[in-house]
Amino acid sequence: MTDNAKVVEILHAMKEAISENAQFLTDLDAPIGDNDHGINMDRGFKKVEADLPGIAAKDIGAILKKVGMDLVSTVGGSSGPLYGTAFMKAGAKTAGKMEIGMDDFLVMMDEAIGGVQMRGKAVQGEKTMLDAMIPARDAMRAAAAEGKDTRAVLDAGVAAAEAGVEYTKGIIATKGRASYLGERSIGHQDPGATSFTVLLKAIAAAY
């Protein structure tokens, strides 16, 4: 099981991973977006980190809800409402919990995906973060159903997310700023799918 203190530690690791990859994410966004994804995500997670000490003793749902609100308030681009909704939906399902297990994490992923789909009105295959999130969730659920331990489940999720990022290189963007480029978006990996993979890798490494 993962307690609230561990969740805070993982959130800190997620912030560090976004900071380390901020330039990379922004560079990915330059040819097919508005050249700010890493800058925006870094601004959002800096605010999250600044607020973590004040919420560290709360239940996991309250922590995740605050993370979501911070991202909505500070990111500035589409990733703000999208990741913000994802964290708030995950937080709603963990309200009052002081520790969570893999079953909870899979439900949180379901909620996060549902939140992103609702907010972005997107489906899989449109060259968005969903193209990493959905395969990662599916791979983790399959690995968990096979009885694998948490380490192996998270590794399966990271591998599927990375494959999802590769998949976004070959498809046309039909959502978001990149959709204005049409076929010219082919060949570029999606920054949102990439940032999700960065976050999931940070979760797996910090677990």
Next chain:
Amino acid sequence: MVGFVLVSHSKKLAEGAAELGTMMAPDVPVAAAGGMADGGLGTDYEKIMDAVTKIREQAPEGVLVIPDMGSSCMTAEMVIEDFGDPDVVLIDCPFVEGAVASIVEASGGASLQECRTAAEEARQAEKL
């Protein structure tokens, strides 16, 4: 009277659209909620929430929130959900033409629904 909040990534675009709209209808409550707190490109939840709160106080008939694209739509949608007032609505219309058409409509004392229709019908208006 109906009031308006114009939401854009760009501070200049939101202010420019508000300027065009109120040029013909100076009495209509209109707020521009464009850009980030530091003036940079982006959408700012707090700025939109503050604008909606301020305009709602001046507009007993309700408020139309007009976003330009992408995160403007999503962030404005979250503000409206959290504001929780059925007479504050997000509408889908051409940003400049829809804003001007519906602000002018509001200046004549039109209802929230009439202003909304004017904004949405701007999509069909031929310019040339």
